[in-house]
Ligand SMILES: [Zn+2]
Ligand SMILES: [Zn+2]
Ligand SMILES: [Zn+2]
Ligand SMILES: [Zn+2]
């Protein structure tokens with residue numbers, strides 16, 4: 001007899017419930033445990049399937065790819081489609097791990113033998129990564145194909161053939177085993193049971209495989225056709241066994257005939273229902289189709305009614321400002337009453353028309369406003385323009401004055417230095433020119449000392 | 457295992473096709489393979505002869521070169537060549553730690569050796585062959601050959 005914790009737990013059952021699995025689980029051993037079930041399930045929490053996931057690092061060098069991989073995406077060192085590709089200074093692509101290994105041995109590019117060290121490699125272009133990510137490869141567990149970048153996620157979260165933690169990890173027994181995901185919905189299966197065929201005792205998790213492959217008694221002759229079949233697949237076989245007695249195809253409509261599956265076609269021609277049957281079938285299909293059509297129409301109708309109700313209520317409130325009209329159905333007033341469909345459409349049209357007129361009114365206003373604006377701008381700029389031209393003429397007059405003064409000064413200087421060759425300081429009053437003609441004063445103060453120096 | 461995976465790939469390619477003059481004898485496990493090579497042209501030194509090559513792979517293959525030697529059996533002699541010692545040890549830079557590149561493979565080594573024989577015109581052993589064969593106890597990879605003549 002198995003220990004108490006070994007009873008199969010159905011995760012769909014609420015915890016702390018009196019559970020009797022004896023007639024539900026196919027492999028539960030005969031006698032039940034002496035412990036009360038409520039204490040047994042005290043610590044059982046319904047396990048969320050994601051909490052059973054195990055990290056499955058997928059070795060991208062060990063998987064099989066669909067079809068031939070482009071030679072340009074194959075690492076020249078490991079001869080596998082690149083994993084974490086890097087680009088060397090000399091424009092060669094390798095897996096990061098491969099080139100790191102190679103460089104730890106010789107500091108040369110494996111292809112062109114040019115000097116290279118680990119600083120000379122950088123991540124390969126995004127495009128290469130994308131191409132590699134989209135390569136189709138087979139799942140190492142279930143052999144279906146996925147984009148390479150999706151494999152790890154698939155194995156970790158979805159693959160039915162990948163191992164997950166046994167849901168028994170949440171039971172009192174705290175089972176630490178792993179189990180294939182497709183079997184993880186049935187609670188902990190790590191308890192011994194007897195094979196119904198060979199009476200050997202083994203763990204329930206292994207039972208399926210045992211009955212299909214290694215069981216000594218796995219085969220039996222079909223009681224109808226005599227062919228050897230797997231005992232555990234008996235009911236599947238009966239679904240297609242040629243010698244199983246089957247009712248006529250039109251039994252549903254009243255034919256009483258029964259025959260072996262293989263012989264049933266002989267009856268097809270002589271069946272009195274052979275004309276009615278197909279017709280009834282077509283009608284049945286037709287009715288089913290019509291029903292589903294009806295249902296979808298009713299749904300659409302309902303939706304439209306709700307919309308109309310809303311629009312009507314909106315019409316009643318149409319003198320309210322625009323912003324308050326919320327078109328979402330969520331704000332539908334419940335108290336609105338129903339009216340024929342036509343008025344709804346008319347209302348929609350009138351709504352549209354009023355919007356149009358409002359729009360044209362707005363655009364008229366806009367042009368008006370623009371015109372006014374331009375006028376205002378002109379009016380304001382005219383005085384500014386006038387002022388500006390006034391300033392310009394004043395400036396010109398000042399310029400003239402300055403030029404005249406300049407010429408006068410220069411002549412003065414020439415006369416002074418040319419006539420009496422005395423020491424320079426007499427010319428110093430020039431340096432302190434008024435601030436209004438600053439550029440000229442600077443030039444003068446420049447030239448005056450130069451003159452003095454040449455004289456000295 | 458890195459070496460195993462890479463050799464697995466090479467093996468499936470070899471089973472598919474091999475260049476003319478190269479045949480796989482055994483490749484049991486991923487430690488030691490035997491291949492036969494023939495010289496394809498009419499070089500009189502190697503006419504109508506087949507030579508057997510032994511490849512020994514380390515765990516670090518292809519980062520480290522394999523150990524490649526000619527082996528002597530009843531109908532497979534050691535080819536005469538100024539870079540091949542009479543005990544089968546080959547003096548070829550591409551098989552040394554310095555000349556090796558991980559992009560090389562069993563097939564490319566075989567082809568290199570094939571062309572090394574094809575281009576040879578000297579019917580002689582390397583200098584000091586008798587002494588080397590008598591005294592050498594080191595593994596071929598660890599021998600510092602002096603790759604003096606790349607034309608042969
Ligand atoms: Zn390179
Ligand atoms: Zn690689
Ligand atoms: Zn899968
Ligand atoms: Zn378990």
Ligand SMILES: [Zn+2]
Nearest residue numbers: 195197198215
């Ligand atoms: Zn059995």
Ligand SMILES: [Zn+2]
Nearest residue numbers: 222224225241
């Ligand atoms: Zn049958």
Ligand SMILES: [Zn+2]
Nearest residue numbers: 248255257271
């Ligand atoms: Zn019938």
